[in-house]
Amino acid sequence: MAGINWSDSTVEAAGIKLHVARAGRGRPVMVLHHETGTLDRLPFYDALANHYDVLVPHHPGFSRSQRPEWMRNTRDIAVIYRGLLGTLGLRDAALIGLGFGGWIAAEMASMAPADLSHLVLVGAMGIKPPEGDILDLALTGYIDYARAGFHDQKAFDRVYGAAPSTDQLEMWDICREMSFRIAWKPYMYSQTLPHLLGAVRAPALVVWGNEDKVVPASAGKRYVEALPHAKLHVVKSCGHCVDMEQPEVLAKLVTDFIGRE
Amino acid sequence: MHLMYFTEQPMSAYPEEAGRDFGATALMLSNKHFDPVAGSRLYNNYIEQYMLAEEVGVDGIMLNEHHNAPFCMQAKANIFASILAGMTKKVKIVMLGNPLPLAENPIRLAEELAMIDMISKGRLVSGFVRGGGQEQLATGVNPAFNRERFEEAHELVVQAWTKTGPFRFEGTHYQHRVVNPWAVPLQKPYPRVWIPGVISKETIIWAAQQRYPYIALNTSIEQTKKIWELYDNTAAQVGYVGGPENRGYLIQVHISDSEEKAIENAKQFRWMQGEFTGLAHPVWSTPSGYSSPSNRRQFVEFAAGRADNPRASTTFEQQVADLRIICGTPKTVVAKLKRILEETRPGILALWGNDGRVSQEDSLTCIRLMGTEVFPALREIAKSLDLKSPFEAEAPVHLRYSKDLKPAKAAAAE
Numbered sequence: 001m002a003g004i005n006w007s008d009s010t011v012e013a014a015g016i017k018l019h020v021a022r023a024g025r026g027r028p029v030m031v032l033h034h035e036t037g038t039l040d041r042l043p044f045y046d047a048l049a050n051h052y053d054v055l056v057p058h059h060p061g062f063s064r065s066q067r068p069e070w071m072r073n074t075r076d077i078a079v080i081y082r083g084l085l086g087t088l089g090l091r092d093a094a095l096i097g098l099g100f101g102g103w104i105a106a107e108m109a110s111m112a113p114a115d116l117s118h119l120v121l122v123g124a125m126g127i128k129p130p131e132g133d134i135l136d137l138a139l140t141g142y143i144d145y146a147r148a149g150f151h152d153q154k155a156f157d158r159v160y161g162a163a164p165s166t167d168q169l170e171m172w173d174i175c176r177e178m179s180f181r182i183a184w185k186p187y188m189y190s191q192t193l194p195h196l197l198g199a200v201r202a203p204a205l206v207v208w209g210n211e212d213k214v215v216p217a218s219a220g221k222r223y224v225e226a227l228p229h230a231k232l233h234v235v236k237s238c239g240h241c242v243d244m245e246q247p248e249v250l251a252k253l254v255t256d257f258i259g260r261e
Numbered sequence: 262m263h264l265m266y267f268t269e270q271p272m273s274a275y276p277e278e279a280g281r282d283f284g285a286t287a288l289m290l291s292n293k294h295f296d297p298v299a300g301s302r303l304y305n306n307y308i309e310q311y312m313l314a315e316e317v318g319v320d321g322i323m324l325n326e327h328h329n330a331p332f333c334m335q336a337k338a339n340i341f342a343s344i345l346a347g348m349t350k351k352v353k354i355v356m357l358g359n360p361l362p363l364a365e366n367p368i369r370l371a372e373e374l375a376m377i378d379m380i381s382k383g384r385l386v387s388g389f390v391r392g393g394g395q396e397q398l399a400t401g402v403n404p405a406f407n408r409e410r411f412e413e414a415h416e417l418v419v420q421a422w423t424k425t426g427p428f429r430f431e432g433t434h435y436q437h438r439v440v441n442p443w444a445v446p447l448q449k450p451y452p453r454v455w456i457p458g459v460i461s462k463e464t465i466i467w468a469a470q471q472r473y474p475y476i477a478l479n480t481s482i483e484q485t486k487k488i489w490e491l492y493d494n495t496a497a498q499v500g501y502v503g504g505p506e507n508r509g510y511l512i513q514v515h516i517s518d519s520e521e522k523a524i525e526n527a528k529q530f531r532w533m534q535g536e537f538t539g540l541a542h543p544v545w546s547t548p549s550g551y552s553s554p555s556n557r558r559q560f561v562e563f564a565a566g567r568a569d570n571p572r573a574s575t576t577f578e579q580q581v582a583d584l585r586i587i588c589g590t591p592k593t594v595v596a597k598l599k600r601i602l603e604e605t606r607p608g609i610l611a612l613w614g615n616d617g618r619v620s621q622e623d624s625l626t627c628i629r630l631m632g633t634e635v636f637p638a639l640r641e642i643a644k645s646l647d648l649k650s651p652f653e654a655e656a657p658v659h660l661r662y663s664k665d666l667k668p669a670k671a672a673a674a675e
Contacts (some may be wrong), residue, residue: 137549138398138549139398139544142564166558166567169564172561173557173560176550177405177549177550180403180549181405
């Protein structure tokens with residue numbers, strides 16, 4: 001996807017410096033990345049920027065954004081992003097949450113149900129899976145964890161390289177530490193979130209790889225039950241990181257759902 | 262000189278091959294391999310060892326705790342401390358220590374320790390530790406706040422011991438509407454606190470700032486000297502001069518009536534596949550946020566198999582050559598320990614006497630020789646080197662009780 005012109009900027013929110021990548025024009029679409037942080041550029045982000053005004057903020061304490069020492073839970077990030085959308089004057093954004101970012105997106109939806117065009121959750125954390133457990137960062141090696149997000153290991157190699165750099169490992173460790181600071185116990189879910197999603201009026205698309213080894217598919221079904229206007233789409237032969245493993249498939253699902261502009 | 266006996270209380274009846282096959286001997290190695298019949302026998306063996314240690318005149322018995330691992334059977338140091346408080350008469354009960362961050366309610370800990378101090382008639386030394394990485398996972402405590410919880414729990418315990426209640430405590434990690442324990446320590450201002458550690462500079466600096474003795478755990482002579490340099494520099498900054506009364510050292514020493522048997526038994530110090538605390542899964546032993554950020558790169562490289570363990574162990578022969586393991590008859594052991602005392606000048610010395618599958622009979626022989634031959638000789642050496650323990654030096658329990666503080670420059674010049 002050549003010709004996408006990304007701009008990187010630092011935006012201050014709640015006293016912390018947030019890194020925000022932005023490209024494209026049209027409806028504002030905020031993409032919320034995984035617990036493993038994000039690479040600066042990804043084919044999925046490019047594909048969306050062909051159609052929308054895409055914002056990819058790096059979560060506080062993850063990747064290029066500053067760590068707020070005071071932050072204690074994932075909902076804090078959702079509040080900060082609600083503030084960020086206000087600061088940038090963006091209304092009725094669509095939210096696309098990937099894994100841990102799905103939890104943040106769901107929290108944001110619950111906070112301001114009237115200010116949301118579409119909600120897309122992909123392998124989202126944030127709800128206790130009725131069956132099975134969320135794969136635990138604390139018990140899994142850096143590379144093993146990142147690889148567990150992919151059904152097709154060649155896709156992992158394409159994104160991170162067959163042997164990820166030590167810089168990448170260090171970044172995963174920083175992201176891991178921040179995940180512990182805000183999602184340690186209960187691990188990677190909120191006990192109250194499912195009860196707060198009933199007011200979300202916007203249409204929601206819940207996407208799950210049928211080979212997801214990180215978040216059990218039962219959590220996807222629970223999201224569909226909790227959100228009033230949600231439907232589930234299962235992607236075949238795909239692991240947890242649908243955005244990185246099958247970026248074209250996910251981009252098409254999203255553009256079909258939100259509409260092309 | 263304060264001389265102590267220590268054992269990790271090894272769960273020596275676990276099947277070694279199970280750990281090797283699994284690839285780790287902590288946290289997730291299944292407890293189906295824990296045999297409570299053997300456990301009952303071993304716990305009682307350790308009580309017998311401690312009672313003999315008191316009988317042969319050791320100054321202190323050092324206790325510790327670990328979780329989910331065969332290298333140490335003590336899951337709660339306060340239980341053994343309570344047993345010793347009731348069963349012994351003279352020895353100091355030296356806990357090195359209670360893992361503060363693992364406490365969800367530090368006031369409960371303060372109460373237990375106060376009870377141990379009163380029951381033992383003032384024989385408690387209450388050391389505190391951060392707990393190993395795996396301990397955080399075994400108890401569900403957030404590793405990213407380990408150091409913050411350590412410092413805050415320490416503050417709360419000391420307040421519970423020294424401040425008249427009831428009062429309220431509103432911290433970052435601990436909030437208590439009523440602090441008013443009806444159990445306070447017998448020793449005043451409060452029981453001595455000693456801080457053991459291995460590599461964390463932050464802990465050495467913190468201990469020196471409190472004026473708490475730091476106990477170096479099985480470090481090499483060179484590492485130990487660096488620790489004292491950092492400790493003494495910090496001491497000078499806060500206004501006192503560091504000395505033997507601030508320095509403790511734990512070393513693996515097996516004593517026997519024959520050199521051959523001593524060497525054979527000393528090899529058991531490496532019974533956990535040559536590792537200090539067993540085969541570790543790096544991600545479990547150093548969870549993200551547990552270690553200081555300056556070690557981050559080194560640890561991720563190690564975790565990914567790209568670098569050696571920063572705490573790497575060496576061969577038995579090398580450890581003997583480096584005097585990290587000492588073994589032999591009392592005569593040879595005393596000669597080697599003399600060198601350690603001369604080079605590193607501690608006022609507190611703990612001998613880690615027996616490990617792994619050393620028989621109970623040989624363990625008791627080791628303790629008997631330690632108390633009757635090695636320790637008397639070490640006391641003489643310590644006297645000639647002027648190595649005073651915190652008790653002999655009448656060192657203040659905490660910096661705030663110091664009467665000799667000097668401005669930083671004057672202290673540094675001494």
